[in-house]
Amino acid sequence: MSRRPSILTLLGDRGGAVFVGVLLAAAVVVPVLNLAVPPSSPFHVPTHTVVLVGKWLTYALLAVALDLVWGYCGILSLGHGAFFALGGYAMGMYLMRQIGPRGVYAHPVLPDFMVFLNWRELPVAWWGFQHFPYAMLMALAVPGLLAFCLGWFAFRSRVTGVYLSIITQAMTYALMLGFFRNNFGFGGNNGLTDFKDILGFSIQAPGTRAALFAVSALALASGFLIARAIVTSKLGKVLVAIRDAESRTRFLGYKVEHYKLFVFVVSAMMAGLAGALYVPQVGIINPSEFAPANSIEAVIWVAVGGRGTLTGAALGAILVNAAKSWFTGVLPELWLFALGALFVLTTLFLPKGLVGTLLGFWPRRWARSHKPGLSASVAQPAE
């Protein structure tokens, strides 16, 4: 416990190490199998699979972000989809501006929808988005700032539990209504689409898609390590203390609102990054990404995988979305019922989620180091 968190203590346990290892391997192996192995080979990974799994990886990053606030600090956000979508819009705006004169109306600067609306000049909100670093900064800063403002008021006024959940849900709903409006300036109903290239590479090219996959895998690994660093620090113990006995934590002298604000903002930025990586892979961002149902789905991923485990949240996102892909291929109209049933069954029979339950069966030593809030020193008491 006295050691600074090295990369090894952050991996912390076999589960985390395997998780990061698999992601790093996938970041290399999947692009190779996609690009270098001929389609005739049984080892070839088709591009549509790369794109599909790449999308799941961004969902997994969103789930890790959500687990950080919900699993460790008890803040049940029903609006994390908004942070994800805002990050997505920041990326979408960059991609729109890359189209340049190649749009249908061939305007040198204005995206097609603005020309269509007879706008004469670029709205201020769009300035600077032709620069990739600026757009990426915004993908983090805008969700972070929104989380800061919302958290500042909510946490200071000690809004907790279901009331906080409702506020976050109202936030994403309000944003959805806003973004649906044409005069809001972000493409209205249709959103942003018809992207051409990213950093000079064609967005449709298999090479670009493989690269986006690799970047998503690396982003998920980094997000996991950052979250892990937070929850294994003493600050992480304070978060769990707040989750379990908020007022007790105050009586120890901790400003609970500051801790909540910190973790909420970090989480929102992580969700924003996930959204920014999602958009170039799916090729579109529109206001339906703000739909309250999206945020609720993310909560289900975390619950299914196991809240307060980080790896479980990521696996939950991937598994549920894999199931969704399969289901929507076979019985599309039944997916929502299946999702609901999955949530109910998990809550009833696996309240700790898949990973949480598995850890319960594992050898004690490993399980202990995995439990939220337990210090790394537990796994290695002698030093």
Place this chain on the structure above:
Amino acid sequence: MQDLRITPALLYLDGVSVAFDGFKAINNLSLTLDPGEMRAIIGPNGAGKTTMMDIITGKTRPDEGRVIFQGAHDLTTLDEADIATLGIGRKFQKPTVFESHTVEDNVLLALKGARGVVANLFHTLSGAERDRLDEILALVKLIERRYELAAHLSHGQKQWLEIGMLLAQDPALLLVDEPVAGMTDAETAETAELLRRINATHSVIVVEHDMAFVRDLGVKVTVLHEGSVLAEGSLDQVSANERVVEVYLGR
């Protein structure tokens, strides 16, 4: 240099009242605690003992009155975290420990030190902190169970863990609400001994119904009734008070 303090008392409650839905739980309560003093508070159920602690620690805002700490701070204007940082620690009537943390981490979280977000993100346990943890865990007899989850402790052990957390905070003033509820006679005697030892270096207010325990402490007693002070003095003095016998002791 001129002493700007309003009062030499460590804690001074001045005409404090609070009502819940019209019911006066604390009614014009005044009380003074000297530095280094240990005070026992007794009184019937609903007398307002816990509510008094809620007011001192910032959990409840009084409708009227002031609570002056160390002659300088009006606690009624501060929040829980500020009051804790000033040096007031509290043990709750119902033991509240962090159940999903280990025993050791419970004490670690209470350990005196920086309370800021950044400081705790980069916190590493120093040798001095480690020694202090060992010392406190030994004192409250939980050293064998330090790596176990606090949820697995018995009721009495949770009480002791909470006292250990108080010690870790090292506050100038400890508020201890019914520390021996649910303890065996032997544990009760040990707790009295522990509190006396703590009192050597800290001021203490202890609320308790167990008269044997209060006698064991051997300190000045304040009897609370319907939100105000009914009597004050040694246990023998207040026991001889007719009103006290009538409302409390003689039940």
